[in-house]
Amino acid sequence: MLLKTIHIQNFRLLRDVTLTFEDGITVIVGRNNSGKTSLTELFRRLLGDTSPSFRLEDFSCATHSSLLDAYGLARLSNDLGEVRATLPVIEVRLTVSYAAVFGPLGPLSHFIVDLDPACTDASILIRYELKDGAIDSLYAGFDFDPTTADPTQIAVFFKGMKERVPKLYGVSLQAVDPNDASNRKKLDWKALQTLLRSGFINAQRWLDDTTHRENDVLGKVLESLFKTARSELADENDQKVAAKLDTAVEDMRLKLDSEFNDNLSELMPTLELFGYPGLTDPVLRTETTLDVQRLLVNHTKIRYAGVGSVSLPEAYNGLGPRNLILILLQLLEFFKAYKAEKESPGIQLIFIEEPEAHLHPQMAEVFIRKLSEITAAFATQYNDGEPWPVQFVVSTHSSHMANEARFETIRYFLATPEAEGHHLRQTRVKDLRLGMGDASQEDREFLHQYMTLTRCDLFFADKVALIEGCAERLLLPKMIAKVDAESLGAKLSTQYVSVVEVCGAYAHLFFKLLALLELRTLIVTDLDSAKKNANNRLAKCLVAEGTHTSNACIKVWFDDNTITPNTLIAKNDDDKIDGVVRLAYQIPEQAAGPCGRSFEDAFMLANQQLFDLATVADTEKARAAWDAAANENKSQFALRYATEKTEWKVPRYIAEGIRWLAEKPITVTPIALPDSSATMAAPPESSHA
Numbered sequence: 001m002l003l004k005t006i007h008i009q010n011f012r013l014l015r016d017v018t019l020t021f022e023d024g025i026t027v028i029v030g031r032n033n034s035g036k037t038s039l040t041e042l043f044r045r046l047l048g049d050t051s052p053s054f055r056l057e058d059f060s061c062a063t064h065s066s067l068l069d070a071y072g073l074a075r076l077s078n079d080l081g082e083v084r085a086t087l088p089v090i091e092v093r094l095t096v097s098y099a100a101v102f103g104p105l106g107p108l109s110h111f112i113v114d115l116d117p118a119c120t121d122a123s124i125l126i127r128y129e130l131k132d133g134a135i136d137s138l139y140a141g142f143d144f145d146p147t148t149a150d151p152t153q154i155a156v157f158f159k160g161m162k163e164r165v166p167k168l169y170g171v172s173l174q175a176v177d178p179n180d181a182s183n184r185k186k187l188d189w190k191a192l193q194t195l196l197r198s199g200f201i202n203a204q205r206w207l208d209d210t211t212h213r214e215n216d217v218l219g220k221v222l223e224s225l226f227k228t229a230r231s232e233l234a235d236e237n238d239q240k241v242a243a244k245l246d247t248a249v250e251d252m253r254l255k256l257d258s259e260f261n262d263n264l265s266e267l268m269p270t271l272e273l274f275g276y277p278g279l280t281d282p283v284l285r286t287e288t289t290l291d292v293q294r295l296l297v298n299h300t301k302i303r304y305a306g307v308g309s310v311s312l313p314e315a316y317n318g319l320g321p322r323n324l325i326l327i328l329l330q331l332l333e334f335f336k337a338y339k340a341e342k343e344s345p346g347i348q349l350i351f352i353e354e355p356e357a358h359l360h361p362q363m364a365e366v367f368i369r370k371l372s373e374i375t376a377a378f379a380t381q382y383n384d385g386e387p388w389p390v391q392f393v394v395s396t397h398s399s400h401m402a403n404e405a406r407f408e409t410i411r412y413f414l415a416t417p418e419a420e421g422h423h424l425r426q427t428r429v430k431d432l433r434l435g436m437g438d439a440s441q442e443d444r445e446f447l448h449q450y451m452t453l454t455r456c457d458l459f460f461a462d463k464v465a466l467i468e469g470c471a472e473r474l475l476l477p478k479m480i481a482k483v484d485a486e487s488l489g490a491k492l493s494t495q496y497v498s499v500v501e502v503c504g505a506y507a508h509l510f511f512k513l514l515a516l517l518e519l520r521t522l523i524v525t526d527l528d529s530a531k532k533n534a535n536n537r538l539a540k541c542l543v544a545e546g547t548h549t550s551n552a553c554i555k556v557w558f559d560d561n562t563i564t565p566n567t568l569i570a571k572n573d574d575d576k577i578d579g580v581v582r583l584a585y586q587i588p589e590q591a592a593g594p595c596g597r598s599f600e601d602a603f604m605l606a607n608q609q610l611f612d613l614a615t616v617a618d619t620e621k622a623r624a625a626w627d628a629a630a631n632e633n634k635s636q637f638a639l640r641y642a643t644e645k646t647e648w649k650v651p652r653y654i655a656e657g658i659r660w661l662a663e664k665p666i667t668v669t670p671i672a673l674p675d676s677s678a679t680m681a682a683p684p685e686s687s688h689a
Contacts, residue, residue, distance in 0.1 A: 001098040001108055001346045003196070003391055004121065009091040012038040013415055015060040015426035020411075020433065021391055024372050027405040028395040029459040030413030035427030036395045039413075040200065040351045046092065046126065047198035047349070051189045054090060054128050056158075056165045062424045063088035067161050068154070071139050072146045083135055090128040095121050095178075096195070096347070107195040108346050111175040113185050123176040124192065125184070134168040197345040199334040201327055203353035323358045324367070328374070335378045335388060348390045356398035365404040368394065399457035407448040408433035412459055412517060435516045443509050450502070461498030463661055464514065464521040466507050471599050472524055472654075473501050474638035479650045483658040492662035504528060508556035511581070520580045522661040524654060525553050526598045527586040529565040542622050543569075543586070543595040557583050569595060573656075584657035594622035596651070600629035600637060606651040 002023045008014040013035035020026075028036050045052040056064070070086040077083070098108060098120055105112065111122040130138060142160070144153045173192055177183035331350070338348055356364040371392060379388050396402055402410060412430040417423070436444060451458065458464060467473055476499060484491040502510065504525040514521050529546030530538040538550050546565040554568065555561050557578075569587055576583040586602045588595045596602025604625040608614040616624050641648060650658070 001096055001105075001389070003094065003347050003349060004097040005093075005095040007091075007093040008039075008042065010060045010063050010088055011042050011054075011090050011092075012058060012060060013425060013427040014038050014042070015062060015418070017427055017429045019429050020431055021393070022409050023391065025368070025392045025394060025405065025409055027368070027402060027410045028393060028413060029397075029402045029410055031415070031460055031462065032397075034413040034415040036413050037353075038427070040353060040393075040395065042092070043198055043349065043351065044200060047193060047196055052128070052171050053166060054169070056162045059088050059090060060426065062418055062426070064158070064161075068146050068157065071142065071157070074135060074139050075145075080135055084130065087130050092126040093176075094124040094126070096124065097121055106346055107191070107343060110187055110191045111195065113175045113183055114177045114179055116179055119178055121178045123178045125174045125176050126171065126192075127174075128169055128171045131168055131170045138164055138168050194343060195346050197338065197341075197348045199330070199348065199350040201330050201350070201352045201355070203357060323355075324363070327352070327355060327367075331374060332378065334390075335375075335382065338388065338390075339383060346389065348388070350390060350392050352392060352394045354396060354398075355394060356396055356401050361398070361400040364396075364398045364401045368401045368404045397460060399460065402459050403448075403452040403456060407444055410459070414518060416518070430516050430518075432516070436512050439512045443512075446506075446509055447513055450506070456500050457498045458500070458513070458517060458519065460496075461519060462496040462665075463492075464498045464500065464519045465661065466500050466502050466510060466521065466523045466525075468503055468525050468599060469501065469634060471634045471638040473499060474635065475642050478642050478646065479654055480658055482650050483655050484662070487659060487662065489659075490662045490665045492658055495662070495665050497661070504551040504553040507553040511556070514581055515579065518580060520661060520664065522582050522584060522657045523553065524584045524657060525551055527551065527565060527568060527595070528554070529597050540597070542626060543597050544622060546597075551585070554583070554585060565595075573660075577660075582657060582660050584653050586651070587653045589652050594618065594625070596622070596625060598629065599651075600632055600634065601625035602651045602653065603641075603648075604628055607648045610645070610648055 003021050005018060005020050007018045009016050013033075017035075019039070028039065030036055045054070066086055066088045070083050073079075073083045073086055096108060096111065098105060108122055111124055138161075142157060144157075146154075146157075149157075171189070173187045173189055175185045175187055334348065334350055338344065355367055359367065371394070375388050375390055379385055394401075394405075410432040412432065414428050414430060415425045416428060418426050450456070465476065467476060480492050480497075484493045500510075507523050507525055527543060528549050528551040529541055529543040530550045531541045531545055531547045533539040538548055540550075543565045549555065549563060549565060549568065555563065558568075558571075558575075568585065586596045586598070589606050594605055596605050601622070602625075604611040604613060605621060608616075608621070611625070611628060613621050613624055
């Protein structure tokens with residue numbers, strides 16, 4: 001069985017999201033503050049040792065006002081059903097998939113309430129909502145009109161809500177028939193914890209701290225492993241190891257007792273000089289207590305082999321290997337704990353946050369590739385080949401790790417405003433398995449391979465620039481700086497722009513992915529004017545002589561294989577914009593002026609004085625620029641004008657594109673509850689049920 005989907009409503013940024021899980025590894029990517037940590041925290045609450053608890057701050061910010069709306073209804077209406085329906089609720093729906101073949105379902109059997117033999121899904125509903133009969137208690141003591149309330153009254157109201165919500169709200173668990181939502185069964189919270197086990201490997205692992213914390217981290221992992229090994233249900237070999245440790249510590253304790261008492265007896269004649277022990281005083285003896293678990297926590301360190309008999313401290317090894325060792329030990333801890341359970345859980349869900357911490361790119365790639373192999377090795381080595389029913393959720397900011405993962409395993413978290421012009425944000429999850437629309441498998445494979453080879457960081461960028469070649473890539477930072485210096489609006493240099501070098505023959509293959517990711521994107525490509533030669537094949541030519549373009553991206557954009565250069569030059573800005581994507585190709589610097597075919601000759605036509613073109617006749621300038629560009633090495637040309645000759649003008653088509661890309665910068669507005677530092681105290685709570 002496996003956890004198939006989760007639908008979350010009203011938890012922090014996860015206002016209304018559905019996430020599908022892979023049967024092995026699901027990779028979560030996205031910019032900072034996009035809801036990735038909220039997902040982990042939700043599972044930490046749901047699958048903790050006790051039933052989950054939440055605070056007002058855990059509700060999505062947009063739902064806070066519904067507490068005020070419900071209060072307004074409660075003042076004017078006796079319809080408690082309407083009031084309750086208005087109150088905010090945190091809701092989680094889990095779908096667990098199981099095999100259709102007949103067999104024992106274990107802890108999942110509690111959640112199957114349908115009678116359809118063809119149904120292989122179990123639906124689980126979790127709600128955090130106001131307890132029955134608690135509406136009066138929630139609003140007791142308040143008496144103001146919310147439609148005319150002043151800021152102080154609102155602040156006092158929310159201060160009261162912060163105190164009352166944790167007390168008056170509670171969590172419920174139900175099994176729901178996937179085919180009939182009215183067919184439900186209430187369950188004890190223990191049923192979910194028996195079905196699902198969780199494990200969390202946090203991003204902050206304190207490996208760079210050389211104080212006691214690094215000993216605590218390792219010691220706690222070893223303590224857990226030892227505690228599991230002592231369990232009656234633990235593997236026989238593990239129990240033997242634990243018993244040997246106990247025996248070794250007990251031998252040490254007896255030896256310490258014997259030696260301490262021998263030494264203490266030597267002190268007795270001296271103590272007698274002071275009248276001790278007297279007639280009623282006991283004779284002193286020592287008894288040593290040693291606890292293996294405490295020894296592991298407080299006095300266990302990793303050492304690395306040095307020269308001869310000198311071992312090196314853990315801190316002398318790199319942070320990367322130490323990070324890997326800790327992750328592997330924690331995975332082993334989760335596996336051993338699973339094996340030692342009296343009733344094995346149906347699913348174990350392990351969250352790994354930012355495993356790339358301290359790892360160089362190649363190690364990060366290897367980690368994501370080897371994670372499945374590690375679990376298989378545990379099953380082979382410690383479980384007689386019996387599979388471990390584990391699903392991993394890996395959140396990462398590493399483009400290397402994200403690109404190494406299979407394309408369909410990636411879930412892209414995007415935080416956007418709830419509505420146009422709205423300052424409140426919510427997360428939307430883009431599923432790369434489902435969200436590429438009708439893109440062919442061949443195109444999907446190309447994108448994955450291309451992004452892997454180029455280490456593309458599309459998943460973490462604010463905006464994207466797809467460029468034609470190395471010349472544009474080398475000069476783009478300089479061009480952005482020049483355009484920003486002249487701009488009175490948003491500056492692109494202060495925004496995180498991912499630059500992807502992809503020629504015009506492939507840029508259109510990114511269209512569906514860019515639409516899915518909703519990234520504001522500038523595609524800088526070449527006009528690539530052409531005309532048919534004697535063999536009836538398209539050949540390069542001056543723009544003024546061209547009858548076609550050989551650029552695949554441009555032809556796909558305008559859905560026209562026969563579009564002419566003159567038609568392209570006549571296109572306006574609206575024609576070059578589709579949603580959040582803009583196309584930029586060569587256009588004349590001035591109306592009716594000469595037009596370049598590629599970046600280099602367009603650059604020369606924009607800087608005629610620099611290339612001695614100012615004195616050339618207008619009808620010959622395009623030809624002169626083309627001839628000069630043909631003699632240039634692209635990378636050397638770009639480096640020369642990026643580092644040596646830096647006084648030049650940005651070609652018009654690129655400058656217009658940069659200014660457009662700089663618009664609507666990504667901003668994060670801090671969200672907070674209304675200020676509760678009011679002079680009035682919150683009214684007392686009612687004692688009503």
